[in-house]
Amino acid sequence: MKAEELRSMSAEQLSVKLQDLKKELFNLRFQHAINQLDNPHKITDVKHDIARVMTVLREKNA
Secondary structure, X not given: OOHHHHHOOXXXXXXXXXXXXXXXXXXXXHHHHOOOOOOOHHHHHHHHHHHHHHHHHHHHHO
């Protein structure tokens, strides 16, 4: 997900996206713990997406 795409979203949409990404991260960590995750790099990608969403949310609130 690119920052430009996130900036075009409303604050409510970003909050929903943030919740979805956090759920996805939880599921990925769970899969990784029971050795069912094929690509562990996906965890890092989701963390970066969460950081991007949080950054754009802070920009909109400031």
